[in-house]
Amino acid sequence: MIDHKNTEDLPESAFSRPVSVEKIKPQGLADTISATEHECELLTEQLKIHRLDALSFDYKILPWKKGGVEVSGMVKASIEEICVVSLDQFTSEISEPVKRIYERHSDATAKNPLLDLETLDDLEDDVPDMIEGGKIDLGEIAVETLALSLSPYPRKPGVVFEDHVESDPEEDNNRGGTNPFEVLKSLKKH
Numbered sequence: 001m002i003d004h005k006n007t008e009d010l011p012e013s014a015f016s017r018p019v020s021v022e023k024i025k026p027q028g029l030a031d032t033i034s035a036t037e038h039e040c041e042l043l044t045e046q047l048k049i050h051r052l053d054a055l056s057f058d059y060k061i062l063p064w065k066k067g068g069v070e071v072s073g074m075v076k077a078s079i080e081e082i083c084v085v086s087l088d089q090f091t092s093e094i095s096e097p098v099k100r101i102y103e104r105h106s107d108a109t110a111k112n113p114l115l116d117l118e119t120l121d122d123l124e125d126d127v128p129d130m131i132e133g134g135k136i137d138l139g140e141i142a143v144e145t146l147a148l149s150l151s152p153y154p155r156k157p158g159v160v161f162e163d164h165v166e167s168d169p170e171e172d173n174n175r176g177g178t179n180p181f182e183v184l185k186s187l188k189k190h
Contacts, residue, residue, distance in 0.1 A: 014042030015055065015139035021069055021102070021131050028062040033138055047147055050089065051080040057142040059098070068103040068128065069136065075145040083156035090156040096149045101128040102136050 017033045035043065035055040044052045059073035077094040129136075155161075 017139040018135040030060040053078040081154035103128040
């Protein structure tokens, strides 16, 4: 269990797996990383979810253009959530694809960040992330992908939120209910 008094001591990401870009060979690198039980506990607190049972990232890193890399793969997670409608606990299996481009930081792009746009194959592509300190953090990619896939209002499969109507005036009249305006009319006559 997490000691909530020491949550300010949590690292920026509780699941960190840095990889040196220099070690990426021309044929690329493929593997799987998985969060430990302790890291899952820390991520539960960091992501503010009920419980994270498992997190893994099946990835492939390939060289991309002049010193950059392309990271692709699949982030998988098993989480326990609480339904906002029924308040029941339920398990969700998440599987999210990943494709991210990382570029080296250069003096030219430091002076003019818009130059990054010139290196894109298609202007609809996202602007590449920068490689910091010669490394990329695969754990951070997995956590960001998971965080973006979480529903802010989790709903257990099959649970439907039904509209609730307090009162229908027509039904009240048919059931012999007293219309408050008729009561006021009778008081006014006296």
